[in-house]
Amino acid sequence: MAEDNAPTRSLRLGVAGPVGTGKSSLIATVCRALADELRLGVITNDIYTDEDARFLRSAGVLDPERIRAVETGACPHTAIRDDITTNLIAVEDLERDFAPLDVVLIESGGDNLTATFSPALVDAQIFVLDVAGGGDVARKGGPGIGRADLLVVNKTDLAPYVGVDVQLMVADGLAARDGRPVLALSRDDKDSVAALRAWVLSILAAHRAGTHVPQDPGPMAPHFHAGDGDDESDHAHGHDGHDHGHDDHDHHHDHAQERAHG
Amino acid sequence: MNTSDRLPRFQGMTVPAASTVAMLLADARLPSGGHAHSSGLEPALIGGMSPAVVAGFLALRASTTALVDAGTAVATMHSVLDGGERDGWGLAMVERAWSARTPSRAMREVSRDLGRGLLRLARRIWPASAGIDALDDAPPRPLVLGVIAAEVGMGSEELVRLAVYDDLASGVAALLKLEPRDPADGVMLLLESCASIEPSVPTIAAIRSPDDIPALSAPQAEAWAEQHAITQRRLFRG
Numbered sequence: 115m116a117e118d119n120a121p122t123r124s125l126r127l128g129v130a131g132p133v134g135t136g137k138s139s140l141i142a143t144v145c146r147a148l149a150d151e152l153r154l155g156v157i158t159n160d161i162y163t164d165e166d167a168r169f170l171r172s173a174g175v176l177d178p179e180r181i182r183a184v185e186t187g188a189c190p191h192t193a194i195r196d197d198i199t200t201n202l203i204a205v206e207d208l209e210r211d212f213a214p215l216d217v218v219l220i221e222s223g224g225d226n227l228t229a230t231f232s233p234a235l236v237d238a239q240i241f242v243l244d245v246a247g248g249g250d251v252a253r254k255g256g257p258g259i260g261r262a263d264l265l266v267v268n269k270t271d272l273a274p275y276v277g278v279d280v281q282l283m284v285a286d287g288l289a290a291r292d293g294r295p296v297l298a299l300s301r302d303d304k305d306s307v308a309a310l311r312a313w314v315l316s317i318l319a320a321h322r323a324g325t326h327v328p329q330d331p332g333p334m335a336p337h338f339h340a341g342d343g344d345d346e347s348d349h350a351h352g353h354d355g356h357d358h359g360h361d362d363h364d365h366h367h368d369h370a371q372e373r374a375h376g
Numbered sequence: 377m378n379t380s381d382r383l384p385r386f387q388g389m390t391v392p393a394a395s396t397v398a399m400l401l402a403d404a405r406l407p408s409g410g411h412a413h414s415s416g417l418e419p420a421l422i423g424g425m426s427p428a429v430v431a432g433f434l435a436l437r438a439s440t441t442a443l444v445d446a447g448t449a450v451a452t453m454h455s456v457l458d459g460g461e462r463d464g465w466g467l468a469m470v471e472r473a474w475s476a477r478t479p480s481r482a483m484r485e486v487s488r489d490l491g492r493g494l495l496r497l498a499r500r501i502w503p504a505s506a507g508i509d510a511l512d513d514a515p516p517r518p519l520v521l522g523v524i525a526a527e528v529g530m531g532s533e534e535l536v537r538l539a540v541y542d543d544l545a546s547g548v549a550a551l552l553k554l555e556p557r558d559p560a561d562g563v564m565l566l567l568e569s570c571a572s573i574e575p576s577v578p579t580i581a582a583i584r585s586p587d588d589i590p591a592l593s594a595p596q597a598e599a600w601a602e603q604h605a606i607t608q609r610r611l612f613r614g
């Protein structure tokens with residue numbers, strides 16, 4: 115839902131996923147792989163500190179000025195979905211100060227499986243899991259695993275030490291995603307880094323060509339795949355129809371909780 | 377003033393009542409960036425204020441910076457409604473008066489941050505509003521409240537209470553994250569601190585010229601805000 119197509123409008127790429135799965139490292143990897151050919155910027159949504167921004171600045175992969183942190187009032191989830199104002203303003207400032215930028219990467223604060231970006235903030239998003247979190251996580255589903263533009267199974271180099279079968283985890287991911295891509299990644303595995311680089315370039319090309327339509331991974335509550343695609347409001351949740359009954363009620367309840375305590 | 381002909385967005389809809397808009401603006405769920413703000417509470421706690429004196433902190437904020445903001449919002453509203461531009465006290469003058477009464481640069485920046493988020497939303501809701509259009513991109517929060525109040529025909533006392541309530545409610549919401557306690561205690565704190573400014577409401581609501589905005593600063597809170605702006609460990613923007 116890009117609001118404008120001004121020449122300074124970048125591809126806004128979200129990186130979400132649970133705490134410690136390697137979001138900052140993935141952003142560093144993307145910067146390292148593409149900083150020579152693309153003009154990049156980074157926004158981090160830290161929770162307690164500006165540590166992620168400082169980590170990325172110290173990684174030396176990008177001009178430190180192009181990496182900015184925003185506060186989330188201890189609600190990383192709210193900041194990328196229910197109230198994206200702070201992030202939008204940060205992205206627009208970065209785009210203005212370093213115009214033109216090709217890609218702005220936005221790291222969400224590490225949250226849980228339900229946290230995904232609103233398409234009003236990002237054009238595309240990557241959801242990051244890691245093998246150390248357990249081989250069964252990809253099966254657990256949720257909007258990020260099921261419907262982010264790319265699912266990354268990270269730190270594959272650790273698989274032997276944590277007893278995880280990477281191929282099986284990737285297969286679980288593919289099964290949960292109706293054919294959307296899954297990438298097994300390790301920052302030390304050159305082929306996987308090349309595949310990540312190629313994916314970012316392909317989504318950028320599609321964004322520029324106007325063929326990429328930002329998708330909302332959907333609400334926090336589990337979806338029913340009723341396939342009824344009934345009403346207008348359905349399109350906001352992506353391609354699949356779903357039950358608006360009891361399930362939706364839970365969803366609203368969750369939101370209230372999130373605002374009060376999130 | 378007839379507001380209905382200035383609200384093209386609401387074609388075919390009933391125009392929202394001014395008090396509905398006031399409730400909207402006071403609602404913590406409003407997507408305008410407020411959730412990342414603590415109204416000076418996190419700066420105070422990081423600065424060493426004891427959580428035991430939060431009630432005093434809120435009452436002090438209510439009777440100082442919150443009233444400066446409320447008065448600024450009222451002066452802004454009248455500048456838009458009464459053609460203040462003609463009398464030489466247009467929005468720029470109101471903004472200067474507010475800046476002069478908000479000596480902490482960190483506090484001014486935080487307010488502009490909030491104003492920017494609010495203005496962004498206001499432009500979506502009232503795209504044809506001349507008052508809203510007259511603001512630059514990052515005005516202080518009370519100026520945005522004032523132009524919205526002018527747009528919807530809000531009463532000045534309602535505007536004063538809105539400006540104060542919204543500010544204090546952010547502080548109390550942040551308190552529950554920074555120094556957790558029974559949320560119902562937070563509600564009591566909020567109502568008490570709002571009630572503490574009732575005697576001042578008529579005076580602030582009667583403001584017309586920016587010269588009448590009270591100059592009520594809070595030096596210790598300002599010093600905490602300046603410190604907070606440069607700390608690396610914080611949950612809130614200000």
Ligand SMILES: Nc1nc2c(ncn2[C@@H]2O[C@H](COP(=O)(O)OP(=O)(O)OP(=O)(O)O)[C@@H](O)[C@H]2O)c(=O)[nH]1
Nearest residue numbers: 132133134135136137138139140224269272300301
């Ligand atoms: N072995 C291995 N470790 C990795 C890899 N990528 C990241 N890590 C490590 O995983 C830990 C967490 O990485 P981060 O990039 O900080 O993870 P994050 O998701 O940004 O963390 P939060 O922002 O705190 O949620 C760090 O110790 C990284 O060095 C990888 O490919 N292989």
Ligand SMILES: [Mg+2]
Nearest residue numbers: 137138166221
């Ligand atoms: Mg990180």
